[in-house]
Amino acid sequence: MSVTRIETRPYDGQKPGTSGLRKRVAEFQQPHYLENFVQSIFNAIGGDQRQSLVLGGDGRYFNREALQRILCMAAANGFSHAIVGRGGLLSTPAASCLIRKHSATGGIILSASHNPGGPEADFGIKFNGSNGGPATETVTARIHECTRHIDHYLTLDARNIDIDHDGSQMLGNMVVEVIDPVSDYADLMASIFDFPAIAKVLGNGRFHVCFDAMHAITGPYATEILERRLGAPAGTVINGEPLEDFGGAHPDPNLAHARELVARMNGDNPPDFGAASDGDGDRNMVLGKGFYINPCDSLAVLAANAHLIPGYNGRLAGVARSMPTSRAVDRVAAAKGFDCHETPTGWKFFGNLMDAGLITLCGEESFGTGSSHVREKDGLWAVLYWLNIIAERKQPAHAIVREHWRQYGRDFFTRHDYENVDATAADALMHDLRESLPGLVGQSFSGHTVSAADDFRYVDPVDGSVSEGQGIRVFFEDDARIVYRLSGTGTAGATLRVYCDSFQLDPSLLEVDTQRALGSVLQAADDIAGIVSRTGRTSPDVIT
Numbered sequence: 001m002s003v004t005r006i007e008t009r010p011y012d013g014q015k016p017g018t019s020g021l022r023k024r025v026a027e028f029q030q031p032h033y034l035e036n037f038v039q040s041i042f043n044a045i046g047g048d049q050r051q052s053l054v055l056g057g058d059g060r061y062f063n064r065e066a067l068q069r070i071l072c073m074a075a076a077n078g079f080s081h082a083i084v085g086r087g088g089l090l091s092t093p094a095a096s097c098l099i100r101k102h103s104a105t106g107g108i109i110l111s112a113s114h115n116p117g118g119p120e121a122d123f124g125i126k127f128n129g130s131n132g133g134p135a136t137e138t139v140t141a142r143i144h145e146c147t148r149h150i151d152h153y154l155t156l157d158a159r160n161i162d163i164d165h166d167g168s169q170m171l172g173n174m175v176v177e178v179i180d181p182v183s184d185y186a187d188l189m190a191s192i193f194d195f196p197a198i199a200k201v202l203g204n205g206r207f208h209v210c211f212d213a214m215h216a217i218t219g220p221y222a223t224e225i226l227e228r229r230l231g232a233p234a235g236t237v238i239n240g241e242p243l244e245d246f247g248g249a250h251p252d253p254n255l256a257h258a259r260e261l262v263a264r265m266n267g268d269n270p271p272d273f274g275a276a277s278d279g280d281g282d283r284n285m286v287l288g289k290g291f292y293i294n295p296c297d298s299l300a301v302l303a304a305n306a307h308l309i310p311g312y313n314g315r316l317a318g319v320a321r322s323m324p325t326s327r328a329v330d331r332v333a334a335a336k337g338f339d340c341h342e343t344p345t346g347w348k349f350f351g352n353l354m355d356a357g358l359i360t361l362c363g364e365e366s367f368g369t370g371s372s373h374v375r376e377k378d379g380l381w382a383v384l385y386w387l388n389i390i391a392e393r394k395q396p397a398h399a400i401v402r403e404h405w406r407q408y409g410r411d412f413f414t415r416h417d418y419e420n421v422d423a424t425a426a427d428a429l430m431h432d433l434r435e436s437l438p439g440l441v442g443q444s445f446s447g448h449t450v451s452a453a454d455d456f457r458y459v460d461p462v463d464g465s466v467s468e469g470q471g472i473r474v475f476f477e478d479d480a481r482i483v484y485r486l487s488g489t490g491t492a493g494a495t496l497r498v499y500c501d502s503f504q505l506d507p508s509l510l511e512v513d514t515q516r517a518l519g520s521v522l523q524a525a526d527d528i529a530g531i532v533s534r535t536g537r538t539s540p541d542v543i544t
């Protein structure tokens with residue numbers, strides 16, 4: 001099999017966003033589009049670095065075809081080894097686990113995460129480095145630069161490789177090893193959590209769990225771990241079969257999209273604990289009986305209870321949260337005496353902190369939580385963490401959260417998303433907001449007086465790299481806060497995200513409805529930015 005050199009020309013817009021390159025499937029299907037981006041990844045990491053590659057995806061439409069093409073390119077580009085999840089499947093955290101376990105050069109994950117799938121929907125490619133984490137900003141900038149100058153790529157003219165059976169095959173000079181996508185990851189989970197203690201709870205016939213895999217990648221993982229290894233009854237996992245279009249739904253684990261789970265949790269005889277994950281298995285939503293657990297609170301509860309989890313040996317090196325995430329975890333860190341870092345949105349910023357041993361746990365408001373066991377957020381891990389806490393404390397989830405609020409106070413948090421907004425209007429809104437920052441301090445909006453306002457700038461404490469323009473923060477004298485930023489994962493128009501939070505210590509006000517508790521802060525958000533008048537939207541598309 002000889003290596004073929006194919007001439008190509010750059011495509012505009014192959015700039016990786018918050019988490020890889022995400023576009024409509026049709027865009028990826030343009031001649032050489034996928035190949036340009038993949039060759040740019042290989043060019044960016046350099047020839048001497050091309051040894052072994054982990055490959056898999058969330059099973060969405062175009063996954064299998066893209067994987068075959070990438071295998072040929074990897075072989076032509078001198079990789080000696082490719083590790084592929086059977087069926088072309090790997091969840092994002094499982095891919096991270098495998099990269100680390102096999103000391104691979106890196107991995108390519110085919111996923112557009114929580115974006116819908118199917119011929120008319122979205123596809124994506126993410127590159128992770130040898131630590132198992134998303135490529136850093138320095139690497140993604142290099143990849144983007146390569147996409148702007150690419151003039152050829154290398155591939156093999158080969159027939160399709162069998163990716164549906166375990167075992168090794170040769171593709172040119174590269175060994176392709178097809179492996180079970182679940183077992184290494186499941187073993188890792190068993191090494192962190194007290195499986196016998198969780199199994200006791202799940203198998204006692206009284207505690208019922210419902211896990212909604214949303215027809216995405218976590219189906220096989222959750223079935224193996226919850227039902228087979230931990231003995232939960234069959235049917236604990238719903239929508240467990242991965243489908244190319246996720247059954248036509250939006251595989252985003254929140255109250256708006258995880259409809260079947262939410263209906264069951266609110267129906268007759270609800271389960272005691274509910275959870276859902278997203279397209280590629282890195283997000284999680286957890287629910288108690290009749291009780292929604294905000295991801296910011298979830299992170300804080302996990303941090304406060306880390307001593308109950310065998311894998312963390314009773315101590316956390318530190319924690320981190322993305323900037324828009326509420327400060328609930330900061331309060332735990334302060335009380336327990338460990339550091340808390342604040343990073344820009346996106347998992348790529350946590351990797352350096354973990355590699356340097358500065359943090360153990362981290363999370364984002366967008367239903368992402370994780371730890372240093374891998375270098376990605378991890379949906380099923382978070383669910384197991386909760387179940388382990390429940391098993392140890394012998395309390396239901398809602399009681400654990402309420403006790404947490406009484407001890408630390410409650411950070412009310414909400415995010416309002418305005419999707420598919422006219423991009424020019426969204427850019428103008430952000431631009432004008434940025435211009436107005438110096439004059440905001442001292443002004444009052446809907447009863448809240450601004451104490452500070454800035455455009456978040458992050459200096460990585462490990463390598464000193466600087467990321468500017470990461471979101472506009474407005475702080476108020478009463479400790480409330482508003483954050484505005486534009487999404488970096490969308491594929492149509494612009495998505496404006498408005499994040500509001502406020503702190504409450506008064507025990508009699510801890511149970512107020514979140515939207516009511518934040519009503520005046522939300523009003524201030526509109527007063528300051530003119531959201532309604534500029535976007536023409538009177539209400540957000542999604543509230544979390």
Ligand code: VG1
Pocket residue numbers: 018019112113114115278282283322345346347364365366368486487488489490497
């Ligand atoms: C969103 C979330 C962010 C998350 C990212 C990737 O990004 O806000 O917190 O890290 O998605 O998650 P943005 O730029 O659209 O706000 V995933 O599960 O889609 O890989």
Ligand code: CO
Pocket residue numbers: 113114278279280281282283
């Ligand atoms: Co995801």
